Amino acid sequence: xxxxxxxxxxxxxxxxxxxxxxxxxxxxxxxxxxxxxxxxxxxxxxxxxxxxxxxxxxxxxxxxxxxxxxxxxxxxxxxxxxxxxxxxxxxxxxxxxxxxxxxxxxxxxxxxxxxxxxxxxxxxxxxxxxxxxxxxxxxxxxxxxxxxxxxxxxxxxxxxxxxxxxxxxxxxxxxxxxxxxxxxxxxxxxxxxxxxxxxxxxxxxxxxxxxxxxxxxxxxxxxxxxxxxxxxxxxxxxxxxxxxxxxxxxxxxxxxxxxxxxxxxxxxxxxxxxxxxxxxxxxxxxxxxxxxxxxxxxxxxxxxxxxxxxxxxxxxxxxxxxxxxxxxxxxxxxxxxxxxxxxxxxxxxxxxxxxxxxxxxxxxxxxxxxxxxxxxxxxxxxxxxxxxxxxxxxxxxxx
Numbered sequence: 001x002x003x004x005x006x007x008x009x010x011x012x013x014x015x016x017x018x019x020x021x022x023x024x025x026x027x028x029x030x031x032x033x034x035x036x037x038x039x040x041x042x043x044x045x046x047x048x049x050x051x052x053x054x055x056x057x058x059x060x061x062x063x064x065x066x067x068x069x070x071x072x073x074x075x076x077x078x079x080x081x082x083x084x085x086x087x088x089x090x091x092x093x094x095x096x097x098x099x100x101x102x103x104x105x106x107x108x109x110x111x112x113x114x115x116x117x118x119x120x121x122x123x124x125x126x127x128x129x130x131x132x133x134x135x136x137x138x139x140x141x142x143x144x145x146x147x148x149x150x151x152x153x154x155x156x157x158x159x160x161x162x163x164x165x166x167x168x169x170x171x172x173x174x175x176x177x178x179x180x181x182x183x184x185x186x187x188x189x190x191x192x193x194x195x196x197x198x199x200x201x202x203x204x205x206x207x208x209x210x211x212x213x214x215x216x217x218x219x220x221x222x223x224x225x226x227x228x229x230x231x232x233x234x235x236x237x238x239x240x241x242x243x244x245x246x247x248x249x250x251x252x253x254x255x256x257x258x259x260x261x262x263x264x265x266x267x268x269x270x271x272x273x274x275x276x277x278x279x280x281x282x283x284x285x286x287x288x289x290x291x292x293x294x295x296x297x298x299x300x301x302x303x304x305x306x307x308x309x310x311x312x313x314x315x316x317x318x319x320x321x322x323x324x325x326x327x328x329x330x331x332x333x334x335x336x337x338x339x340x341x342x343x344x345x346x347x348x349x350x351x352x353x354x355x356x357x358x359x360x361x362x363x364x365x366x367x368x369x370x371x372x373x374x375x376x377x378x379x380x381x382x383x384x385x386x387x388x389x390x391x392x393x394x395x396x397x398x399x
Contacts, residue, residue, distance in 0.1 A: 065089050065378070065379075065382075066382075066389045068252060070389070071256070071382065071386045071389045072386060072388070072389070073256035073257075073258075073385045073386045074385060074386065074387070075258070075263070076258065076263045077258065077263065077264070077265045077323070077324075077384055077385050078263060078264075078265050078266070078323040078351070079355075080355065080357060080387055081355040081356060081357065082355070082356055082357070082387070083338050083356055083357065083358040083359070083360070084358075084359050084360075084383040084387045084390050085329065085359075085360050085361070085383070085390070086359055086360070086361040086366075086376075086379040086380045086382070086383040086390070087361075087362075087379055087390070088362070088365055088372060088375045088376060088378075088379050090375075091154070091155055091156055091362075091364075091365065091372065091375075092155060092156050092157055093135055093138040093139050093143075093155055093157070093371045093372065094139075095138060095139060095140065095141035095142075095143065096139060096140065096141055096234055096237040096238045096241060097141040097234055097237070098141060099141070100140060100141035100142055100231050100234050101231070101233075101234075102121050102142075102229060102230035102231050103230045103231075103232070104118060104119055104120065104121065104230040105117050105118060105119040105230075106118045106227065106228065106229065106230035108207060108224075108227050108228050110207045110208045110209065110224075110228075111187075111208055111209060111210050111224075112208050114208065116205050116206065116207050116228070117205060118182075118183045118205045118207065118228055118229065118230065119182070119205070120182035120183070121142060121145055121182060121183055121229045121230065122145060122182050123145065123147045123179065123180055123181045123182045123183075124137060124142060124145045124146050124147065124181065124182070124183055124184075124185070124229070125146070125147060125148050125164065125176060125179065125181045125183070125184045125185070125186075126146065126184075126185045126186070126225070127148075127149075127150040127164065127165065127171065127184065127185070127186045127190055128150065128152070128186060128187045128189050128190060128211075129150075129152055129169055129187075129189030129190060129211075130152055130189070130213055130367065130368045130369070130370070131150065131152035131153040131154055131155070131364055131368055131370070132213065132221065132368045132369060132370035133185050133186070133187070133209070133221075133225060133370075134146060134149055134150070134153040134155070134158055135153070135155055135368065135370040135371050135372065136221060136222055136225045136238075136370055136371060137185075137225065137229070138155060138157060138158070138371070139222070139238045139242075139370075139371040140222075140225065140226055140229065140231050140234045140235060140238055141231070141234055142229060142231065143157060143158070146158065146161060147161070147162075147179045147180075147181060148161050148162045148163070148164040148175070148176065148179050148181075149161040149162070149163060149164070150163075150164065150165045150169065150190065151163065151165045151169055152169070152363075152364065152368075153364075154362065154363075154364025154365070155364075155372075162175070162179065163175075164176045164179065165190065169189075169190055169191075170190070170191060170192065170195075171186075171190050171191065171192065171195035171196065172195070173195040173198045173199055176195075176199060176204075177199070177202060177204070181204055182204075182205070183204070183205045183206075183207065183228065183229070184199055184204055184205070184206045184207070185206075185207050185209060185225055185228055185229075186206065186207075186208060186209070187208060187209050187210065187211040188208065188211045189211050196208075207224075207228040209221060209224040209225060209228070210224060212287070213287045213367060213368065213369040214287050214289075214290035214291075214369060215246065215290045215291075215294050215369065215373065216290065217369060218242055218246070218369050218370065218373055219239045219242060219243060221369075221370070222235050222238050222239045222242065223235055223239065226238070238371070242371060242373065242374070245373075245374035246373060246374050246377070248374070249374040249377045249378055249381075250294065250296075250377070252378075252381070253294075253295060253296055253377065253381045253385075254296065256381065256385045256386065257296040257385065264296065264297055264298055265297045265298065265323045265324045265384055266297070266298040266300040266320070266321060266322050266323045266324070266351075267292045267295070267297040267298065267299065267300065267322055267323070267324045267325075267326055267384070268281060268300050268301050268317075268320050268322035268324075268325055268326065268352075269281070269282040269286070269288035269291070269292065269301070269325075269326045269327070270282075270312065270325055270326070270327050270331070270341075270344070270347075271309075271327075271328065271331060272327060272328075272331040272332070272334055272335050272341070272344070273331060273334055274331075274334035274335040274336065274340065275334055279311065279312035279344055279345070280309050280310060280311060280312060281301055281306050281309075281310045281311075281312055281316055281317075281320075282301065282308065282309060283301035283302055283304075283306035283307050283308055283309075283310055284299075284301065284302045284305075284306065284307060284308060285307070285308040286308040286309060287367050287369065288301070288326070288367060289301065289302045290369075291326075291366070291367065291376075291377075291380070292326070294377060295377060295380055295381055295384060297324070297384060300320040300321065300322050301316075301320055303320075304316065304319045304320045306320065312344060312345055312346070313345055313346065314345040314346030314349070315346070316346070317345065317346030317347060317349070317350055318346055318349065318350075320350070321350055321351060322350050322351065322352045323351045323352055323355070323357060324352050324357050324358075324359055324384060325341070325347065325350075325352045325353075325357065325358045325359070326358075326359050326360075326361070326366075326380075327341070327358060327359070327360045327361075328360065328361065328362070328363040328366055329360045329361060329362050329363060330363050331360075331363070332358065332360045338356055338358055341358055342356070359380065359383045359384065361376070361379065361380065361383075366380075
């Protein structure tokens, strides 16, 4: 999807907000962040593509992952030269059960303080900026009850579902109502808010869940979705499975990370939409910081005091001095590949620029923080610490 993950730090209105209130009524600090995102998001999210061929946009190829026993990590990942595409070989999500048993009606109080009763989950919509919610529904065993998808849902099983977001990531109330959903699960990353209110006024139960995305929210988001759909038991199973997967993956990463802190790569996340001339550094609180630190790399944007969604500038890049630049695949394509990225402000002067050390990953996956998180970390860890074991380097793609 060419999109998206920009704003994991915008959660909805604080608890206790009245039913009809919009996200702009949050506390002042949150409001400033959200207002900025409302201005930036239409540009950030422009140029998204619908999932095709299994939903892996921008990937340089697919293959079986090389067994870790055969992976030879670099002695000094900071010195490696050349780009890499991080690839998840299998983006489908195995449900925790094929026979979920929803306990309905289910009454929940969502993150906005709204009490919602869900009486049927026969026709589910799960819509957000990241595609995380639909992926979570699949993980809970209810994927066959999804009747539509958002632009960001890139899991192969959802490819044929009708699209209900227009203009990239705008909720289309008419398209949603035409599908006769019995429940909508969403967050505050999609708009317009009037569409959500229209759906509620039409009698569709709308449950608003948390909008933050990081490793810390993977489990809590499962809990919220499971509670809304009356499958708390399945939610516990899925959360336990994801916790185990993440623990195992991080333990594996620990075995390949250089023991000397000075050799751990300094990484920064750049968001680019060349068609719109939009270039951002994702810093503290963006979700990218959580991803980078989970890889046991150095989050240089956070270390340099760069905020969540900061316009790219040469001074910030000079201060951060990254060894590796992490990007979304469609974002990298939008600027003309690696050569184009080196023409962005300050990039060519960094160690990453001098080494052409750019790691890209599918827009659908890299910051979604859902059921695929462990596999995302696995693919990125290989690209950072053992890039020669990656099936097809980014230089081989049409860049």
